[in-house]
Amino acid sequence: MNPNQSSTPGGAVVSRETAARLAAQTVGPVLLPGEDGYDVECASYNLAVSHQPALVVGVAGVADVQAAVDFAAEQGLPVAMLATGHSALPTAGAVLINTRRMDGVTIDAEARTARVEAGVQWQQVVEAAGKHGLAPLNGASPSVGVVGYTLGGGLSPIGRTFGFAADQVRRVELVTADGRLRVATATEEPDLFWAVLGGKGNFGVVTALEFNLFPVSHIYGGGLFFTADRAAEVFNAWGRWTAGVPDEMNSSIALLQLPPLPEVPEPLRGQMVVHVRIAYVGAAEEGERLVAPLREIAPMLIDSVMEMPYTAIASIHADPPNPIPVQDRSGLLREFTPELVDAIVEHAGPDSGSPLVIFELRHLGGALERRPAAGNASDLQGAAFSLYAVGLGGPNEAEAIHAHLTRVLAAIAPWSTGRLFVNFLTAADAAPEQFAQAYLPETYQRLVAIKASYDPTNLFRATPDIAAA
Ligand SMILES: Cc1cc2nc3c(=O)[nH]c(=O)nc-3n(C[C@H](O)[C@H](O)[C@H](O)COP(=O)(O)OP(=O)(O)OC[C@H]3O[C@@H](n4cnc5c(N)ncnc54)[C@H](O)[C@@H]3O)c2cc1C
Numbered sequence: 001m002n003p004n005q006s007s008t009p010g011g012a013v014v015s016r017e018t019a020a021r022l023a024a025q026t027v028g029p030v031l032l033p034g035e036d037g038y039d040v041e042c043a044s045y046n047l048a049v050s051h052q053p054a055l056v057v058g059v060a061g062v063a064d065v066q067a068a069v070d071f072a073a074e075q076g077l078p079v080a081m082l083a084t085g086h087s088a089l090p091t092a093g094a095v096l097i098n099t100r101r102m103d104g105v106t107i108d109a110e111a112r113t114a115r116v117e118a119g120v121q122w123q124q125v126v127e128a129a130g131k132h133g134l135a136p137l138n139g140a141s142p143s144v145g146v147v148g149y150t151l152g153g154g155l156s157p158i159g160r161t162f163g164f165a166a167d168q169v170r171r172v173e174l175v176t177a178d179g180r181l182r183v184a185t186a187t188e189e190p191d192l193f194w195a196v197l198g199g200k201g202n203f204g205v206v207t208a209l210e211f212n213l214f215p216v217s218h219i220y221g222g223g224l225f226f227t228a229d230r231a232a233e234v235f236n237a238w239g240r241w242t243a244g245v246p247d248e249m250n251s252s253i254a255l256l257q258l259p260p261l262p263e264v265p266e267p268l269r270g271q272m273v274v275h276v277r278i279a280y281v282g283a284a285e286e287g288e289r290l291v292a293p294l295r296e297i298a299p300m301l302i303d304s305v306m307e308m309p310y311t312a313i314a315s316i317h318a319d320p321p322n323p324i325p326v327q328d329r330s331g332l333l334r335e336f337t338p339e340l341v342d343a344i345v346e347h348a349g350p351d352s353g354s355p356l357v358i359f360e361l362r363h364l365g366g367a368l369e370r371r372p373a374a375g376n377a378s379d380l381q382g383a384a385f386s387l388y389a390v391g392l393g394g395p396n397e398a399e400a401i402h403a404h405l406t407r408v409l410a411a412i413a414p415w416s417t418g419r420l421f422v423n424f425l426t427a428a429d430a431a432p433e434q435f436a437q438a439y440l441p442e443t444y445q446r447l448v449a450i451k452a453s454y455d456p457t458n459l460f461r462a463t464p465d466i467a468a469a
Contacts, residue, residue, distance in 0.1 A: 044085025198377025
């Protein structure tokens, strides 16, 4: 190969001279494979997916994004985005736009809104809003990117109370395939606004989002941990309990296989446990009354449910904040029955030999079913519970983990809605027919039509790709 060129497994080749033309227009770095800093710029939360783009641009602002998009269009290369790499999809051969330097957060306490730039992670917003007694509809993990999460719907640990994060967006600023910076709201470019909220990275590079905040300074929340040998009882009791709780009560349940690490508290260290997560938006006394039946199910290893500042919300799921190799799949369930619990325990419970470290069900419904008038492309289509299952491992373990994930999904298929949640789509769901499962047929058709109008050459195809269908 010519030493002045770089290629990637995607086959795309960008010469150093061509890359230098882009670098002359950007404030942030432009890096080719093999150059110092390329690996750091491409690093992802999910260590199982290695980004190997033809070129990576560490954008410092809107002008850098426009230069990178124009460059990709000129070179006939797809554009991919990376904020944190929580849902890393292969990006070989693409122009990868890393947004992490765009980290501005502005809170308007009076209007109860936040404006965040493309690279912001949730904990930044939670803390900035918390200073004013306000809360965003953040994700469970503190290090998930605000933009990627919100464009995929955004299912918050307090989502049953306030709805999807996407439903609270007031304004999207994005650079579209023609290199223009556009503003999309419910009244300005309304089709684009509808499509990008659910259509993920298919419509452009979002440079900033403005969304509503809620007056929540404290919640009654935390975790109840039970031994895994009581999994069937705990799952069944939790499922029955969810049927009677108000929208202010948010909860999920997970089978966890915890590592034998010093940072894991002693009764949980190296154990498989059942973790019931609670986030009640309301007075602690009422939260305590509602949670009481769960405390009666079986003896608990740990009970950390108490009044807490909203800024501690990430402690409820306690997702690993640092990069890990994730192999994951997901599903949406119509209902919860004792037979479903039998299937879960058989395939993910203590005697199943399961390699999964997390098998999680989240209780949906409530405000998640009340959609905004303008609507958007994100929808869980009547699902009552979401399922997310994770194994830890790189390429060597991937086959065994995915074989197990496939068996688990087959076992719970009778309860599945047959659809998927956009944010929990993984590399294993990237095929167009699987991506289409995240939408109602009419939503998908409208997305395809809007895509054709805003991105006729399918520049934004290194993302779950709407146009490929
Ligand atoms: C540990 C963990 C916990 C999670 N918890 C939740 C949760 O509670 N609720 C929930 O809904 N989801 C959750 N998710 C899923 C998460 O929301 C998605 O993985 C989301 O895509 C992450 O966005 P990111 O920017 O952090 O990731 P990245 O991998 O950096 O980006 C993912 C995708 O987002 C899009 N994107 C990112 N930036 C831009 C941009 N500027 N413009 C346009 N498109 C962009 C692109 O399509 C990109 O491919 C979780 C995932 C993990 C691994």
